[in-house]
Amino acid sequence: MELEGHSEEEVYNLVLETLKTDDMSYDSGQILGSMCTKPLALTIKLYQKFFDRNLGDPGLWKGTWKLEREAIKILGTLLHNPTAAGYIVTGGTEANLMAMRIARNSHYNGHHEIIVPCSAHASFDKAADLMRLNLIKIPLTSDHTVDVEAIEEAISKNTIAIVGIAGTTSLGVVDPIDKLSEIALDHGIYLHVDAAFGGLVLPFLAKMGFNVPSFDFEIAGVKSITADPHKMGLGPIPSGGILFRNEEILKKSHYEIPYLAGGNIRQATIVGTRSGFAAIATWAIFRCLGENGYIKIVKKCMRLTNLLKEGLKKLDGIRVVNDPPQMNVLGFTSDYNLREIEKKLREKGWALGAFPDLLRVVVMPHIKRCHIEHFIADLEEIISALK
Numbered sequence: 002m003e004l005e006g007h008s009e010e011e012v013y014n015l016v017l018e019t020l021k022t023d024d025m026s027y028d029s030g031q032i033l034g035s036m037c038t039k040p041l042a043l044t045i046k047l048y049q050k051f052f053d054r055n056l057g058d059p060g061l062w063k064g065t066w067k068l069e070r071e072a073i074k075i076l077g078t079l080l081h082n083p084t085a086a087g088y089i090v091t092g093g094t095e096a097n098l099m100a101m102r103i104a105r106n107s108h109y110n111g112h113h114e115i116i117v118p119c120s121a122h123a124s125f126d127k128a129a130d131l132m133r134l135n136l137i138k139i140p141l142t143s144d145h146t147v148d149v150e151a152i153e154e155a156i157s158k159n160t161i162a163i164v165g166i167a168g169t170t171s172l173g174v175v176d177p178i179d180k181l182s183e184i185a186l187d188h189g190i191y192l193h194v195d196a197a198f199g200g201l202v203l204p205f206l207a208k209m210g211f212n213v214p215s216f217d218f219e220i221a222g223v224k225s226i227t228a229d230p231h232k233m234g235l236g237p238i239p240s241g242g243i244l245f246r247n248e249e250i251l252k253k254s255h256y257e258i259p260y261l262a263g264g265n266i267r268q269a270t271i272v273g274t275r276s277g278f279a280a281i282a283t284w285a286i287f288r289c290l291g292e293n294g295y296i297k298i299v300k301k302c303m304r305l306t307n308l309l310k311e312g313l314k315k316l317d318g319i320r321v322v323n324d325p326p327q328m329n330v331l332g333f334t335s336d337y338n339l340r341e342i343e344k345k346l347r348e349k350g351w352a353l354g355a356f357p358d359l360l361r362v363v364v365m366p367h368i369k370r371c372h373i374e375h376f377i378a379d380l381e382e383i384i385s386a387l388k
Contacts, residue, residue: 027365027367033364034354034362035363036170036198036232036365037232037238039366040237040282040286041290047278048237051281054277054280054281056280057272060261060265061262062263068280069088069089069277072089073087076228080200080218081219084247085246087245089280090242090243090271090272090275091241091272092229092238093122093241094123096229097122097125097128097197098128098271099243100243104161104191108162112158114135114157114160115160116139116160117136117163118147119138119141119147120145120172121195145322146177147177149177149181156184156188161191162193163184163191163192163193164192165177165194166196167200167203168196168198171330171354172323173198173199173363174323175213175216175327178217179215182220184222186221192223193223193225196217197232199216201229201230201234203216205292206303208292208296225243227244229241233299233365235286236286240280255269258273298366301366305364306329306331309373310324312373312374312377313377318337318384320333320334321333330364333359333362334358337387342384342387343360
């Protein structure tokens, strides 16, 4: 294809036409399988002014670097450690890659084995591939959390880290992090918690009086936590978060880059160029919403999750997998052909998360009551046709 120049207006209209035809919209309410949502409107204003900030060279953007430090402090405070070290990164995958690299560098003793639950995100498979780590996957118990006894049995001289999940991708459940911490401390190995989703849900559920299991830096053995602002934090895409218990953990993994125009600031990130806008927006959204704003959002999501649960339970041949849900994530299966149900739902425009043994709905802030009712009605129609 020959690359020809066009006017800005022509290109702009072409973009609009393409995206209108091919892209889904959060506003439709039919994106039910994503753990991301429509960012707070404030981010649009911020992007227009600060899209060019690059935290790969923070010496040029000292104000942006300062706001990133403050955003990490706010996130750390939510996770019971206001002095945590960390970065705003692209998302849970990069955060988990960083954690596995730090774990390897901190605890490497000639071996390279990482123990993760079967429910672990695919980013840990990527980490194993990139860093030549041996990944040991542990089965789950009947409550969909990792089998702690099986982890204990899997520990060997080769083990350098354990991973626990606080908000699994499939069902939003929380592994027994306190028990994993005991194992990690007993064996002197690294414990990372992937709370990419739960990190900005669980603290607010706890403040609302929900029975929330401990999962964060309150537990002594936890060395690092992934928590993504671009999920329930309503941050822009991409804006992930990675936190470490202290700066000391990062010392073996910092990079010195002396040629930077702004001067060298030691960083332990994987990527070089980093979006300063994402850090600015994360800080701004935290300050804009505050604790009460997030509580209001999480409360609404949980109310709609329970509305969905009750609607599903009334349908013939549909079974809710995680009842009651720990967070705003709900899985269901069926006596009828699950793949056929998924196919029919997609034909009606619904985008769910599909797993081998269940379909998953994530009730994000863009979902409204009318969307839940519409979904239940469509699913009931599909079930009736399959009888």
